[in-house]
Amino acid sequence: xxxxxxxxxxxxxxPEAGQAGLFPPVNVVEDANGITLFADxxxxxxxxxxxxxxxxxxxxxxxxxxxxxxxxxSIHAEVSLPRYRRVFTLSKxxxxxxxxxxxxxxxxxxRIPKAAHAQPRKIEIRVD
Amino acid sequence: MYYRTFFxxxxxxxxxxxxxxxxxxxxxxxxxxxxGGFPAMNVGSTPKSVEIYAFAPGVDPASVDVQIEKGxxxxxxxxxxxxxxxxxxxxxxxxxxxxxxxVVTLPDDIDPNSASAKYRDGVLHISIxxxxxxxxxxxxxx
Numbered sequence: 001x002x003x004x005x006x007x008x009x010x011x012x013x014x015p016e017a018g019q020a021g022l023f024p025p026v027n028v029v030e031d032a033n034g035i036t037l038f039a040d041x042x043x044x045x046x047x048x049x050x051x052x053x054x055x056x057x058x059x060x061x062x063x064x065x066x067x068x069x070x071x072x073x074s075i076h077a078e079v080s081l082p083r084y085r086r087v088f089t090l091s092k093x094x095x096x097x098x099x100x101x102x103x104x105x106x107x108x109x110x111r112i113p114k115a116a117h118a119q120p121r122k123i124e125i126r127v128d
Numbered sequence: 129m130y131y132r133t134f135f136x137x138x139x140x141x142x143x144x145x146x147x148x149x150x151x152x153x154x155x156x157x158x159x160x161x162x163x164g165g166f167p168a169m170n171v172g173s174t175p176k177s178v179e180i181y182a183f184a185p186g187v188d189p190a191s192v193d194v195q196i197e198k199g200x201x202x203x204x205x206x207x208x209x210x211x212x213x214x215x216x217x218x219x220x221x222x223x224x225x226x227x228x229x230x231v232v233t234l235p236d237d238i239d240p241n242s243a244s245a246k247y248r249d250g251v252l253h254i255s256i257x258x259x260x261x262x263x264x265x266x267x268x269x270x
Contacts, residue, residue: 022131025222031213038209040223042167042183042250066181066251069174078168079131079183106185106250 021085024060024108032120034113035094041084042106049103051110053096058088060108093118131168131183166224167203167252171232178238178256182230185250192247194254196240203252204229 027038041049044062052059064082090096095115102109167184182203184192192205209225212218234256242257 024131025224026220027209027218027223028220029212029216029218031216038223040183040185040250042185043181045249066249066253068172069177069179069255072172072174072179074170074172076169076171079170079181081131084131105187105247106183 020081021061021083022079022081023086024062024084026086032114034111037088037108037110037112039086039108039110040106041103041108043079044084044103044106046103049108051099051101051108053090053099056090056092056096058090058096058110058112059085060087061085165230166207166228167230169203169230169232173235176258178234178258180232180254180256182252182254183250184228184247184252187247187250187252189247189252192252194243194245194252196234196243196256199234199236199238199240201232201234201254201256202229203232203254 024039024041026040029036029038039060041060041062043064043066045065048063048065050059050061052061062084064079064084090112093114094112096112098113100111167182167187169183170181172179172181180201184203184205184207186209187205187207192203195202195204204227206227207224209223235258237258238256239259240256243254245252245254247253
């Protein structure tokens with residue numbers, strides 16, 4: 001499994017100009033049947049989350065939106081932009097048609113299965 | 129917890145941040161500095177209240193302990209991530225896991241009994257009203 005790192009951590013880190021956003025922290029887990037990505041996107045309501053798979057690029061975007069009383073002045077901000085954005089390069093054996101996403105309490109869970117032909121197969125050895 | 133941006137939107141703001149971070153490395157606050165740690169926090173102020181936003185995604189709100197004692201707000205809890213399944217590989221590991229505790233010193237004029245906390249979309253919003261400021265009163269001369 002030595003080539004796994006090369007497969008998934010090839011993160012594209014080139015947001016287009018004017019699209020600056022915060023990097024959501026992620027965990028990426030790979031098992032025999034696919035890859036699961038977990039991303040922390042606190043403050044993003046479900047309808048402001050954008051997921052896009054184009055060719056071999058996965059883009060995760062989200063707009064931060066939470067209740068703020070009128071006339072509030074910011075004193076200290078660690079979440080300093082109202083937007084998250086992160087781009088990943090996917091590898092060919094992943095089946096992007098079958099991506100499943102769940103978004104609960106600011107945590108995105110993405111499951112990307114491996115294409116059927118890339119699933120591990122046990123090869124039977126026949127003895128003649 | 130840092131939420132970094134790849135492109136600084138304002139190079140001067142970024143330089144100022146860098147300078148502040150360096151300054152903090154030399155003169156840290158007694159609790160280890162304002163930045164960093166989980167959950168990330170934003171603090172806002174209005175004439176009537178102090179608003180604290182703790183960015184704690186994927187946390188069971190029932191397990192989070194929010195306390196105000198002697199003008200200090202403490203947010204503590206636990207975010208345990210699911211164990212790695214057998215035969216799985218963890219390629220990227222950036223998310224916080226474990227027990228957390230963050231502390232914020234509040235202004236003097238807040239009313240601790242008026243605090244309220246809500247959890248939504250992974251953000252814990254704590255609102256604490258300020259004490260009714262002394263409204264100017266006319267004193268009648270008898």
